[in-house]
Amino acid sequence: MNHRLKKMLISMLTVIMFMALLIPAFIPIVQAESQINETSDQLDMSIAEDLANATNEAIEYSDYLEQYDTESHPELEVIVEANQYIKTEGQDIETLEDYEGMDGTSLLTGEEGEALWQIHIDEPGLYNLSALYYPIAGKSSSIERSLRIDGALPFEEAAYLHFDRIWDNELKEVQVDNQGNDLRPQQVERPNWREVVIKDSEGYFDRPFQFYFSKGDHTISLQSQREPMVIRQLKLFQSPIALTYEEVLKQYESDKAEETKGILVEIQGENAIAKSSPTLYPVSERTSPAVYPYSPSKVKVNTIGGHNWRIPGEWIEWEVDVPETGLYQIAFKSQQNFVRGIYSTRILTIDGVVPFQEMEQVAFRYKGGYRMDVMGGEDPYRYYLEKGKHVLRLEVSLGEFAPLIREVEESLFNLNAMYRKILMITGTNPDEVRDYRVEMQIPNLLEVFQTESTRLQSVAKQLKELSGQGSDQEALLKTMALQLDEMIDEPDTIPRRLGAYKTNTGGLGTWLQKAREQPLEIDTIYIASPDEQLPMDGMGWFAKMWHEWLTFVYSFVIDYNQIGNVAEGKEKRTVTVWIGSGRDQANTIKSMIDESFTSESGISVNLKLVQMNTLLSATLAGQGPDVAMQITNDIPVNYAMRNATTDLSKFNDFEDVAERFRTSALVPYTYNEGVYALPETQTFNMLFYRKDILKELELDVPQTWDDVQNLLAVLNKNHMEFGLPLVLVPSYPGENIAPNSVYAMLLMQSGGSFYREGGKASDLDSRKGTESFKQWTEFYTDYKLEKEYDFANRFRTGQMPVAIADYTVYNQLSVFAPEIRGMWGFVPVPGTLQSDGTINRVVPSGGNGVIMMEAAEDKEAAWEFMKWWTSEETQVQFGREMEGLMGAAARYPTANTNALDQLPWPVSDYQNLKAQFEWVQGIPEVPGGYFTGRHLLNAFYKVVNNKVEPREALMDYTQYIQDEIRTKRKEFGLLD
Numbered sequence: 001m002n003h004r005l006k007k008m009l010i011s012m013l014t015v016i017m018f019m020a021l022l023i024p025a026f027i028p029i030v031q032a033e034s035q036i037n038e039t040s041d042q043l044d045m046s047i048a049e050d051l052a053n054a055t056n057e058a059i060e061y062s063d064y065l066e067q068y069d070t071e072s073h074p075e076l077e078v079i080v081e082a083n084q085y086i087k088t089e090g091q092d093i094e095t096l097e098d099y100e101g102m103d104g105t106s107l108l109t110g111e112e113g114e115a116l117w118q119i120h121i122d123e124p125g126l127y128n129l130s131a132l133y134y135p136i137a138g139k140s141s142s143i144e145r146s147l148r149i150d151g152a153l154p155f156e157e158a159a160y161l162h163f164d165r166i167w168d169n170e171l172k173e174v175q176v177d178n179q180g181n182d183l184r185p186q187q188v189e190r191p192n193w194r195e196v197v198i199k200d201s202e203g204y205f206d207r208p209f210q211f212y213f214s215k216g217d218h219t220i221s222l223q224s225q226r227e228p229m230v231i232r233q234l235k236l237f238q239s240p241i242a243l244t245y246e247e248v249l250k251q252y253e254s255d256k257a258e259e260t261k262g263i264l265v266e267i268q269g270e271n272a273i274a275k276s277s278p279t280l281y282p283v284s285e286r287t288s289p290a291v292y293p294y295s296p297s298k299v300k301v302n303t304i305g306g307h308n309w310r311i312p313g314e315w316i317e318w319e320v321d322v323p324e325t326g327l328y329q330i331a332f333k334s335q336q337n338f339v340r341g342i343y344s345t346r347i348l349t350i351d352g353v354v355p356f357q358e359m360e361q362v363a364f365r366y367k368g369g370y371r372m373d374v375m376g377g378e379d380p381y382r383y384y385l386e387k388g389k390h391v392l393r394l395e396v397s398l399g400e401f402a403p404l405i406r407e408v409e410e411s412l413f414n415l416n417a418m419y420r421k422i423l424m425i426t427g428t429n430p431d432e433v434r435d436y437r438v439e440m441q442i443p444n445l446l447e448v449f450q451t452e453s454t455r456l457q458s459v460a461k462q463l464k465e466l467s468g469q470g471s472d473q474e475a476l477l478k479t480m481a482l483q484l485d486e487m488i489d490e491p492d493t494i495p496r497r498l499g500a501y502k503t504n505t506g507g508l509g510t511w512l513q514k515a516r517e518q519p520l521e522i523d524t525i526y527i528a529s530p531d532e533q534l535p536m537d538g539m540g541w542f543a544k545m546w547h548e549w550l551t552f553v554y555s556f557v558i559d560y561n562q563i564g565n566v567a568e569g570k571e572k573r574t575v576t577v578w579i580g581s582g583r584d585q586a587n588t589i590k591s592m593i594d595e596s597f598t599s600e601s602g603i604s605v606n607l608k609l610v611q612m613n614t615l616l617s618a619t620l621a622g623q624g625p626d627v628a629m630q631i632t633n634d635i636p637v638n639y640a641m642r643n644a645t646t647d648l649s650k651f652n653d654f655e656d657v658a659e660r661f662r663t664s665a666l667v668p669y670t671y672n673e674g675v676y677a678l679p680e681t682q683t684f685n686m687l688f689y690r691k692d693i694l695k696e697l698e699l700d701v702p703q704t705w706d707d708v709q710n711l712l713a714v715l716n717k718n719h720m721e722f723g724l725p726l727v728l729v730p731s732y733p734g735e736n737i738a739p740n741s742v743y744a745m746l747l748m749q750s751g752g753s754f755y756r757e758g759g760k761a762s763d764l765d766s767r768k769g770t771e772s773f774k775q776w777t778e779f780y781t782d783y784k785l786e787k788e789y790d791f792a793n794r795f796r797t798g799q800m801p802v803a804i805a806d807y808t809v810y811n812q813l814s815v816f817a818p819e820i821r822g823m824w825g826f827v828p829v830p831g832t833l834q835s836d837g838t839i840n841r842v843v844p845s846g847g848n849g850v851i852m853m854e855a856a857e858d859k860e861a862a863w864e865f866m867k868w869w870t871s872e873e874t875q876v877q878f879g880r881e882m883e884g885l886m887g888a889a890a891r892y893p894t895a896n897t898n899a900l901d902q903l904p905w906p907v908s909d910y911q912n913l914k915a916q917f918e919w920v921q922g923i924p925e926v927p928g929g930y931f932t933g934r935h936l937l938n939a940f941y942k943v944v945n946n947k948v949e950p951r952e953a954l955m956d957y958t959q960y961i962q963d964e965i966r967t968k969r970k971e972f973g974l975l976d
Contacts, residue, residue, distance in 0.1 A: 058153040058155055060156050061156070061205060063155070064155040068212045071125050071212055073126050073127075073210075074123040076122065076237070077236065078119055078121065078127070078237075079233055079235050080117050080220065080233060080234040080235070080236075081104070081105070082105075082106055083104075085107065086117060086118050087115075088113060089113055089114045090112055090113035091113020091224060093107060093108070093110075094107075095107060096108055100134055100230075102134070104232065107230065107231045108136065108229075109222070109228060109229055109230075110224060111226055111227050111907050112907040112908075113223070114222065114223040114224065115221065115222055116221040117219065117220050117221070117234065118219050119219075119220060120217050121217075122215065123215065126211065126212050127211055127212075127213060128197055128198075128208045128209070128236070128237055129208075129209065129220075129234065129236055130196060130198065130234070130237065131163070131198065131233075131234055132195045132231070132232040132233045132235070133194065133196070133230060133231050134191060134193050134229065134230040134232070135164070135191045135194075135227075136191065136229060138227040138904075139226075139902055139904035140883075140904060141226060141888075142163065142165060142276075143163040143226065143227040143228075143229045144160065144163075144224075144906070145161045145222045145225060145229075146158065146159045146161065146223040147159075147198070147220070147221070147222060148220070148221045149211060149220055151221070154211055156822075157201075157202070157204075157205075159822065160202075161201060162313065163229060164196075164277075164315075165189055165276070166191055166194070167187045167276070167277065167278050168187070168188065168272075169185040169187065169188075169282070170185065170186040170188045171185060174282075177594070179298075181300075182299055182300050182301040183301075184284075184301065184587060185301065186591065186595070187278040187281050197239050201313060203311075203398045203516070204402050204403075204405065205402065206347070206360060206397060206398075206402065207239075220234065224907070225908075226904065227904070242353075242357045243356055244358070247356070248355065248356040249382070252327065252382065257326065257327055257384050258326050258327065259327045259382070259531075260327060260529040260530075261529050261531055262529055262532065263328070263527075263532065264526065264528045264529070264532045264534075265321070265322060265526070266524055267392075267524065267527070268302075268523075268524055269303050269521075269522035269523050269524060270282035270304050271318065272304055272316045272317060272318050273318060274317040275314075275315070275316050276313070276314050276315045276316075278881075279314075279886070280314065281308070282303070283301070283304060283305070283308070283521075284300055284301055284302060284303075285302055285303045285335075286300075286551070288369060288538065289543045289546070290369070290523065290537065290538035290539045290543070291303055291333075291370065292523065292537075296547055296551050296554060297551075302523065303335075303523045304521070305519070305521045306335075306338075308519075309396065309519060310344075310396065310518050310519040310520075311516075312396050312518065313395065316393070316394055317392065318392050318525055319390070320390045320391070320392050320525075321389045322385045322388070324387050325385065327382040327385075328382070328383050328385055328529060329375065329381065329383070329527075329529075330348075330381070330392075330526070330527055330528075331375065331525075331526040331528065331534055332373045332375075332526070333370055333371075333373075333523040333524040333525075334364060334371070334520060334521060334523065335369065335370045335520075335523070336367065336519070336520050337366065337367065337368050337369065338366075338517075339518070339519065342466070342473060343363045343364055343365040343466075344363075344364040344518040344520040345361055345364070345396070345399030346394040346520065347397045348375070348393070349392075349395070350392055350393075351390050355383055355384075358381070359375075359381075364520050369539070370523060370538075370539060371539070372534055372536065372539075380530065385527070392525065394520075397518070398516065404462055404463060404466075405512065405515050407455055407459050408508065408512055408515070409512055409819050411459075411508070412508045412509055412512060413819055414451075414452055415448075415501075415505050415508070416796070416797045416798055417798075419498075419501065419502060419797055419799070420693070420797070420798045420799070421445070422438050422495070423720065423799060424718040425438055425441055426495045426719065428498075430495035431495075436494075436495050437492075438494050438495065439491040439494070446488050449487055450484075450488055453481045453485050456480055456484075457477070457481045459477055460477040460478050460481070463477070476504075476511050479504060480504045483500060483501060502797065502799075506793050506797070509793070512819060513815075513816065573602065573604065573858055574604045574858070575603060575604070575605050575606070575626045575861050575865050576605075576608065576625045576626045577605055577607050577608070577625055577626065577627045578608050578612065578628045578629065579608070579609060579630060580611060580630055581609075581630055583609060585882065586609045588878065588881045588882065590607045592878065593605045593607065597865065601868070603864055603865065608625070612628070612631070615628055615635075619639075624853050626853060626856035626858070626862045627850060627852055627862050627866060628853065629680065631677065631848055631849055631850065633668040633847060633848065633849070633925065634668070634736040634738070634925055636668070636851050637670075637925035637926075639676070639851070640671050640674065640676040641671070641972050644853060644855075645676045645851050645852065645853060646676070646853065646854050648674075648675050648866075651863050654675070657678065657867055657870070660872065660896045661679045661897065662682070662897060662917070664682075664921050665679035665895045665922060667922025667923065667924050668923060668925050669849055671926075676851060679848075680847065680848050680850055680869075681893045681894060681895055682847040682893065683806050683807060683808055683846045683893050684806070684844065684845045684917070684920050685741055685742075685745070685806060686804070686810070686826040686829065686912070686913070687701070687702070687802070687826060687827050687828065687829050687830065688802070688805055688810075688813075689701050689801060689803075689824065689827070690801035690802070690820070690824050691823055691825060693798050694802070697714055697718065699714055701802075701827060702830045703830060704830055704833050705830050705831070705832060706833070711802065712779075715802070716783065716784075720798070720799060721786060721794065721799060721800040722779075722785060722802050723791055723800045723802070724779060725740075725804060725805060725806070726740060726742075726788075727740065727933075737933035737934050737937060738846065738923070738933045739754060739844070739933045739936055740936060740937065741844050741846070743776045743936065744844035744923060745829060745843050746772040746775050746832070747768065747769060747772040748843075748921055749832035749840040750768045750832055751768060752766060752769055752772060754924070755926055755929070759927070760969065761962055761965060761966075762958050762961040762965060764936070764954060765958040769954070769958075770951045770955075773936075773939070773950050773954045776940075777940060777943040778950075780944045781943065781944055781947075787944070791803055791805055791809065792812055792813060792816050795813065796813075796819075796820060804829055806846070807826065807893070807913060807916070808891070808893050810826055810909070811888055811889045811890070814889070826909065826912060827912050827915075828912065828915050828919070829841055829843055831919075840919075841916065842920075842921050843921070844921060844923050845921065850866055850870065852866060870895075871896070872896055872902075875894045875896040879891070879892035879899065880903070880904070883903075883904065891905075927965060927968035927969050927971075927974065928961070928964035928968035931965075932961055935957035935958070935961050939954045939957040939958075942956075
């Protein structure tokens with residue numbers, strides 16, 4: 001016993017001595033971590049709040065309704081005056097008297113913060129809630145608020161309430177260019193007071209939200225997410241339910257309403273008086289002779305809607321003036337050849353009221369070409385209209401498909417959750433001969449598969465019943481259900497079916513996105529007496545054939561590259577501008593040019609839509625433009641070396657113009673103390689993360705690259721991935737590959753640079769260059785990161801819950817993955833810890849610019865155009881036009897710093913974006929610098945694929961870069 005005790009004492013003394021030696025070494029580490037925490041407190045608090053919000057226990061609205069299903073619906077009105085708020089937080093509140101014709105005191109709420117009101121409920125039950133508001137000028141996007149009752153979200157959907165702005169054509173008459181083509185009408189806000197009943201912004205519930213209030217005092221708060229608004233009052237009440245058509249007919253009989261005779265009122269679709277979004281501008285239909293006005297050769301603005309009019313909640317209003325009181329029928333000359341398998345649904349209201357229940361789900365079924373859709377079909381519905389003006393509205397609705405789409409969304413969420421659990425066990429490349437027994441390690445796996453298979457089959461069956469035909473919409477659901485059944489029958493095959501499972505769930509996500517879209521194009525609205533014959537002009541077979549022949553003939557004489565007004569020979573000052581983007585962008589720019597540049601400066605612009613890879617050959621042939629837009633960062637300096645572009649810094653007011661941009665945006669365009677382009681866009685990386693998954697794994701958002709390595713250990717253990725961007729191949733032949741953005745981050749954060757001695761030599765072979773290269777490649781050699789991946793899909797499924805990506809990916813995710821709304825965020829990239837305890841978060845910037853060719857005859861005119869294009873007002877207008885044209889996915893990453901502040905980002909996200917913007921740096925372009933990105937990638941491959949030591953690989957390829965720089969400097973006469 002004494003011998004054992006002696007051994008135990010010796011062991012304890014050894015441990016104590018070891019700890020005594022370890023503690024002094026550990027103290028600096030603790031101090032360093034403390035410094036990191038101190039320098040990033042604000043960011044950590046923001047992220048912590050995001051993660052807390054991601055795990056909010058608010059239930060879904062369907063569960064909320066079920067919870068209060070037995071509660072009454074009191075026929076009471078409770079009005080809350082906006083100026084009677086009891087508390088505000090984080091925003092400037094301003095009271096307005098008799099604002100815009102509204103009597104009494106209104107409350108202006110900003111785009112961030114919260115206002116809280118107290119109410120008293122005499123009778124408990126479920127109430128609808130309405131808001132009387134005025135959409136005051138902001139950043140031209142929809143107004144967003146979160147609603148809380150007694151300090152908590154009543155249900156998840158209450159966190160995303162939308163209040164529409166009101167848009168109309170700027171001019172009543174359509175403008176025409178000098179080629180005879182109609183110009184797309186510009187959209188402007190026409191705000192007015194509107195009372196809206198709060199409902200689901202996603203369109204899953206047609207009826208307005210119902211909120212339960214017990215008897216007594218309660219608080220209601222609206223928290224700003226985006227855009228300011230003026231509120232006059234809130235009201236709790238019971239929203240009326242429309243009668244059925246049969247009941248309305250009985251009312252007509254009792255009121256002795258009579259059918260009108262011989263009246264036909266036509267309203268052209270493009271003459272709408274109000275819309276909920278600037279995307280709902282009048283459009284040109286050139287594929288059919290059935291539209292009015294019609295032209296086989298010219299662009300005519302003749303319809304409205306189409307693919308732009310597809311998102312639930314979007315509405316268009318028309319004014320109808322009927323000559324006498326009585327009963328009418330309503331018909332639409334429309335086109336719905338956009339979606340098969342489901343039909344486009346609309347809610348029809350007249351003067352803000354649904355005339356009868358059947359108008360809450362008006363179906364426009366699939367059919368090629370234009371047709372006459374009479375409300376009620378063969379036995380048309382009758383609508384009672386008083387003599388005078390009325391407002392007819394069509395609003396996009398999911399209709400009968402809403403519960404089905406909601407079911408599929410829930411199914412996708414559950415299937416993705418199961419995919420992550422399987423992934424944690426098997427990894428992305430399971431061993432085919434190993435039995436993982438995933439059905440035993442994940443206890444409810446087969447039960448979830450069975451539930452979701454049954455759900456998807458049921459949805460597919462209902463889908464076919466509603467649409468009246470089979471389609472690819474139904475087939476995709478059946479395919480997913482069949483695979484689930486096979487996995488249930490043979491659980492041992494689940495791991496090897498994982499690839500197909502992921503593909504099918506990805507297809508299910510795409511199905512969700514497409515199924516929510518309900519496009520419809522309207523040419524004409526008819527308000528007609530029941531005895532009137534509706535016109536069918538242009539819908540016959542012969543008219544269509546004649547149209548095809550005419551368009552074929554005119555294609556030989558029309559120059560489709562010319563956009564808008566074309567300057568004629570007599571014009572004194574003319575600038576030829578090339579653009580390489582889409583026709584919609586070109587049309588928008590041309591319209592802005594004619595409206596605000598040419599009219600004020602007197603300088604005409606010939607805007608041509610061309611393939612920009614022809615710029616080099618056109619310049620050499622002397623056929624190039626005066627100004628070229630949307631040019632990648634490598635071109636301006638490379639052309640400048642060959643005296644092909646103009647040094648903009650020689651213009652007298654250049655310094656004033658340069659102040660519009662961050663210094664980093666001008667770095668790639670600077671050469672030999674000259675500047676050869678103005679920045680149009682500037683992009684950089686951000687860190688994207690899934691809040692729900694990080695919370696599930698008990699992980700924090702990484703602040704430093706050391707944190708990233710710790711994060712990778714946990715992700716790898718759970719067979720999840722971390723994404724780093726890697727450009728593997730050019731997008732077109734001859735395109736230069738920019739230096740990898742992750743390597744650039746690591747290099748710049750360590751204080752390194754790409755070139756030394758003013759661009760005379762590459763600095764990649766320096767100690768910082770080689771250490772950064774080693775750190776970069778270790779992510780792929782030690783942690784086995786993927787070189788190629790579809791970030792959006794992997795982020796959506798949760799396979800890649802954290803990734804670094806260009807900040808513009810935010811726009812894609814907002815539209816692409818609605819089922820994870822509120823479950824993800826983006827923050828500044830991880831940084832490198834500095835000796836003073838701060839974190840360096842430098843990121844390189846990308847983007848494009850606008851250049852002036854040296855061959856331009858009127859350089860002053862070209863400079864005036866470039867100044868106009870990059871100005872704050874123009875960039876804001878273009879950014880909002882693009883978002884209005886194509887939705888949130890097209891949010892414009894302008895390089896003009898003041899303009900970026902005015903684009904419609906959600907406030908919290910934009911704060912993170914601006915925090916990263918402070919760290920952005922540009923990568924200079926030097927003679928021969930095009931070898932840098934190319935050979936950096938070659939060295940990367942040699943390390944990752946061929947297992948060559950990083951320093952050796954980088955040194956080898958840096959020599960090629962040095963040789964090319966030396967050769968080019970000699971070629972251009974740049975003496976060392």
